[in-house]
Amino acid sequence: MIKRAFFKSKFLPYLLILPQIVITLTxxxxxxxxxxxxxxxxxxxxxxxSKFVWFYNYIALxxxxxxxxxxFTTLVFSLAVAAVSLFFGLFIATMANRALQATAVVRTMLxxxxxxxxxxxxxxxxxxxxxxxxVVALGIKKWFGVNWNPVLNGTDAMVMIIMASAWKQISYNFVFFMAGLQAIPKSLIEAAAMDGASPFRRFVTITLPLLSPTFFFLSVMNIIYSFFETxxxxxxxxxxxPGGATNILVYKVYQDGFVGLNLGSSAAQSVVLMSLIILITALQFKFVEKKVQYTG
Amino acid sequence: MVEKTPLLDLFTYLFLILGIFIVGFPIIYSLIAATLPLEEVSKVPMPLVPGNQFMVNMTEAWTRGDLATQIFNSIVMATGITVGKITVSMIGAFSIVYFDYRFRAVAFASVFCTLMLPVEVRILPTYEMAANVLGPLQPVWEYLHMNDFLSWFSGHDIDISLNWSLLDSYTGLTLPLIASATCTFLFRQFFLTVPEELCEAAKMDGASPMTFFRKILFPLSKTNIAALVVIEFVYGYNQYLWPLLVTTNPKMTTAVIGLQNLIPMADDLPEWNVALGGALLVMLPPVLVVLLMQRWFVKGLIEKEK
Incomplete structure (x- = not known):
């Protein structure tokens, strides 16, 4: 798309886009x-x-x-992070949206x-x-009676990185859910209330469906976050x-490439990740189009 | 809300306080730990009454972790990425939206394709690129027989290989992270909403493109820029993988990476008070930026992802 009113110049537009193109290419x-x-x-x-080996690296992979x-580890990890942080984000945002006087303060604190x-x-x-x-480990040991040790036990280590990753992501989800909640027309909620729907019922039948675009978007973002930024x-x-229990894909690319110096395999892993993220992005764009139709 | 529900309201506030407590707990606990002496911090469970060793631990973390240098590096990197990214993408979007030229669509598409492709998925080749930015030009150089030409020209034997390494430099820390399709896309979307009349009027008054950009478009974009400043600063400051790769010199490391040296390992003294003190110091700059510019931050976060 271009503006109806635009400038004509021989060199200027090329000059302006040049830095971006050069950096993107390099x-x-x-x-x-x-x-x-x-x-x-x-x-x-x-x-x-080096020797050309066709798809050997991929097959080996x-x-x-x-x-x-x-x-498998990455799937478990990213789904758990997304689920935990989405649940908490939505929960706190719903509560904050009800506490109308305190919204600004709550937002600052979260x-x-x-x-x-x-x-x-x-x-x-x-x-x-x-x-x-x-202190949390102490609580886990006491209440659940397990011998908690994330340094030696793979499952415990996984729980630890899930907690650390999900905790940070709660505020991100909170901001988006909050914006989503505030965009829901008050009249809808009021009409449902007059028809006798309880607050919980209204949440399930009105708020949740209207939040579904936010929900989908955040799921994608959370999964991308847990794939890479963690x-x-x-x-x-x-x-x-311990023992590869938290060795997610992006960490393996780094380990194989920079520590193990297995360049071919690391590159193949990068390509796999790249294809994966392109797929996710394409999926999201397809959905965004739908969202536009939905809201009119 | 709509009806009076005192019981539900009570629960709402209770849960809200509980939620805020859960989210704030790691920080509160770290703050307390950072005020305790070593004997107290390694007690099980750790006492929840703050001690008086706060300054001692902070000073220890500051000197032991060389945080002054590292936080400085982090801030330079974050600022570089922020300024670079916003400048590059703003003029790029200006070129795409306000000019008509042959490669406009190609330029836009090629930038757009890199949307969402984080540096993490192409670390090794990008690292090789940073190790020698001129590497791809070497074959061209050899193809043109430039060395022979220069030897002939100067009458001496000359063997030049193109080499420009970005490792262990501020340029290396910032430049590869500056290209961002998201920012360009955001500015493009914003420019498209700017009324056509403004540009028409400016043209009628004989303004050159750059005058229009400086006097009209830039002032209009101020809130967008403020929002992006917050987001990109936090993004830049918190980068992990890229600085880990391009810096090997401890003097060039960023704070988030340097912190790892403060974590007590199995055989060390469990000086968690120092480690957590350092962690609190390092997280301070981006947290302050977010809190002080909260309004723009929320706006920017939501706009950016639209």
Whole structure:
């Protein structure tokens, strides 16, 4: 789309778009291309020699039990993070929306975890869940009677990174749910109330369906968040361990590429991730179009 | 609300307070831990009464973690990304919306395709790129026999290989993260809502494109810019993977990464008071930015994702 009134100039528009194009080409397209090429090569760890091997890296990847396990880990992790943070975000936003006098104060008190780096959230939760010093760990041991130890036990470590990742994401979801709730016309709620629908009934039959676009959007964003941005949490507190229990896909790309120096496999993993995110984005755009029709 | 529901209201406030407490708990607890001496912090359970060692722990974290250097690096990186991203995408969007030229659609499409492609999915090749930005030009250089040409030209043996590394530099920390389809897209959407009459009037008064941009478009975009400043600052400050790769020199590391050195490992003294003190210090700049610019932040967050 272009404006009805526009400027005519020979060089200026090229000059203006140039920085963006140069950076995009250098740091997006060229690396993406290199990644794809590298994923078809088998090279020694020093990168001196490489051999074209077609899809060997991909085949090796999808027959590697460690990679399949990592896919499973990532799925469990991202679904859990999305579910926990969506539930809390929606719950708190609904409550805050009811407490009309206090909305601004509540918002201030809930918004700041957004600014906390994932890695820092990880450090705080590591302390809270630390097997010897953590206060939450103490509570878990006492109430559930389990021998809590995220340093040695894979499941416990997974629970720890889920908590650290979901905690940070609550405020993000809260902001969007809050905006979604405030956009719901009051008249709808009032009409339902006059027909005798209880607050809970109104929430289920009016609020939730009207929030579904927000809900879908946030699910996608939360899954993308837990796929990629949680790298900091994992690198600071578990390093993919114990025994690969928290080795999610993006961490494996880093480990295989930069620590293990298995360049071909790491590149193939990058390409897989890239395709995955393109798929998710395409899906989302398809949905956004639907949303436009829905609201008219 | 619509009807009077005193009981439900009571529960609403109770749950709300509980929710705020759960969200705030890690911070409150870290704050208390940061005020305690070592013996207290390693007690199980840790006492919930703040101690008087706050300044001692903070100073310890500040010097041991070299936080002055690292927070400075983080702020430079965050500011660089913020300013760079907003400038590049704003003029880019201006070019796409307000000019008609042959490659306009191609330019827009090529930028748009990179939407949502985070640096995490292409780390290795991007790293190689940063290690030598001129690498892709080397074959061109050799193809043109530039070395032979220069040798012939100067009469000496010259062997130039193109090499410009961004590793361990502020440019390396910021430049690759500056390209952002989201910001460009946001500005494009905003420019499209600017009334046509403004541009027509400006043209009639004989304003050049850049005058129009400076005097009309820029002032109109101020709230959008403010919103993006908050979001991009937080984004830049909290980057983890990229600074981890491009910096090896401890003097160039950013604060979020440097913090890891403060976490007590299994054999160390459990100095969690120092570690958490450091964590609180490091998170302060972005948290302050978000809280102080809350209004723009909320607006920006929601606009950006539309």
């Amino acid at each position: 740091f997006f397209y060229w690396p993406a291309l290199q990644g794809i090429i590298q994923s078809t090569l088998l090279s020694d760890p020093f990168g001196r020699q 999808f027959t590697d039990p460690l990679y399949l396990k990592s896919i 918004i700041w975890p957004y600014a906390v780096a994932p890695a820092i959230s990880g450090i705080m939760w590591l302390f809270l869940l630390h097997p010897s010093y953590g 790298f900091g949490i994992i690198h600071t507190i578990t390093q993919g361990g």
